[in-house]
Amino acid sequence: MTPRIRSLTPAGGIVGSTPVRRILVPAAVGVLVLGLLGTSGASAEPVHGLYEVRGATSAQDRTEIAATGAAIDHVGDESVLVTATPDDAEEIGGLGYGVEEFDVPVPLADPDPGYTGYAELVGVIDEVVAAHPDIAARSVIGRSHEGRDLLAVKISDNVDVDEDQPEVLFVHAQHAREHLTVEMAVHLMRLLTDGYGGDPRITDLVDDREIWILPNVNPDGSEYDMAGSTWRNWRKNRQPNEGSSSPGTDLNRNWAYEWGCCGGSSGNPSSITYRGPAPESAPEVRVVADFVRGRVVGGEQQITTAIDFHTYSELILWPFGHTYDDVTNGMTREEYDTHAALGEHMAEANGYTPQQSSDLYVTDGSINDWLWGDQRIVNFTYEMYPRSAAGGGFYPPSSVIERETARNEEAVLRLLDYADCPYRIIGEEAAYCG
CATH class of the missing domain: 3.30.70 (Alpha-Beta Plaits)
Structure with missing residues (x-):
């Protein structure tokens, strides 16, 4: 009888109930x-x-x-x-x-033309901004190792003004092979702009928030993964590693909070979880970290909540990943309970499984831990569809894009609802939000 395996993984993938030889x-x-x-x-x-x-x-x-x-x-x-x-x-x-x-449950196939490559993504961004110039704007926040623009899309009323409003950050495609996350960015851009003025809830959120979408923070890796005769199963960026023929750094092990602390990443350039020679050594990580640090105004971080999108496993994860403890240095009981309650609230909407990242295994140098531990931003990792390799693993057919991105609409809106004061979800707004 062929065994079956159930699987979970933080910011990297899951295979569930898949028969194998x-x-x-x-x-x-x-x-x-x-x-x-x-x-x-x-x-x-x-x-x-x-x-x-x-x-x-x-x-x-x-x-x-x-x-x-x-x-x-x-x-x-x-x-x-x-x-x-x-x-x-x-x-x-x-x-x-x-x-x-x-055996690979789903063989690597020809890259699916239904997925959005980098050039097409730039075109989509330009189209959205041109159609909604009053509420959408694009900016170049830096460049990748190979020189591609790293783009940010801001969505808010009075989009050209830096207003005193809670800000929300969405990060996509740290891992190159996780192309469905780019489609999530496209869906969010269109949802929040096309819905403005027609959907009262979306209109109020866009009026009262400043929303930042970083649609692809690893374009070099994504383009490499899509460029062959088959998907290349590539995870890292594409910068060379001195003294090694193995290129690339795992962006989600390169962040400067508890970097390399706890056995949750690799120091070997050949590994697909290579953390790099130093924190923020990957230019893409440094660009995004500088962008987030740049949102500190008057000593206060304006970004209150964030989601980092990955595939696959259908999970909502919260920090910390570098320790098994929930209440620990840098995380009080109220802060942990806020993450857990908000994660569970979002999971009720999309059917994902909510849990602390380290319940799976320890990771270090992740954006999840950095956003909270360094910047005090309440944040989550979404591991998107599928739940198992039987659904396509890292490469589900493009026919699922519309369904699986729309599946996260309500969950994302729930995060936006609480961006003014995440602690409100546990009744602690007076203590934490003045």
Whole structure:
């Protein structure tokens, strides 16, 4: 009987209830590489395989496995599925876990033309701004390693004025292969502009908030992933790493809060969770961090809430990821309860599973932790559709885009509702919001 595995992963992916064929590779012997993932057209880059790791039953086990540099793609009751180099997989076997070759549940296919590439995205942004010049504006906040513009779209009444209003940030596509998040940005831009003046709720929110959408913060990686004859399963950016033939930094391990602290990222450039040589060493992370720091006015951060969109697993995650504790240094009980209550409130709308990031396994250097720990912004990671690899994994068919982006409308509006004072959701507005 073919086993089935249920899976979860923070800011990286999930495979759930997917039957697979497996070949056992004893831990003492080593591992076999499944195939070439993320190497099309780039022979000098590392070979990554897909493996099932048996005997992992706790968040602590999964953290130990992730510390090898493997990316955990999903979690089962007694096993996890990882994307890893042969060296990573051999190291996992050396820890005492059984390591097995794992068939890709959904083979990599030709890049789906229904997804929005970078040039098309720029065109969509220009179209939205041209159609709604009074409430939408675009700006270039910096450039990627390869020189592509990193764009921000502001949506608000009096869009050219920096008003004293709560601000909300939406970040998309830190990980290159997570193209559905770019479609989420397109959907939000159109929802908030086309709905203005016709939908009373949207109109009030646009009037009373300043909304920032960063539609693709890793355009180099996204374009690389889409450029081959098949999807390349690429996660990182594309900057070279000195002394290594393996390019790229995992943007969501490069943020300057508890960077590299806790075994939640890799120091090996060959790893797909490579954290970079220093915090904010990735130009894309530095640009976005500078943008967020630039929203501090009169000593006060204007951004009150944020969502960082990823795929896949249908989760809503909140900080911290670098520690298993909820109440800890930098997070009081009221602050934790605010994140949890707001996460649960949003999850009621889209059917995602709400939980603290580290309930899955420890990650460090994530935007989730930085936005709260450094900037005190109440924030969440959305892991979008699908719930399992059976729905397409990182590459669901473009036919689901409209349905799955619309699915998050109410959840996002609920975050906007509480942007004036997130602590209102636990009845602590007087204590925290004056």
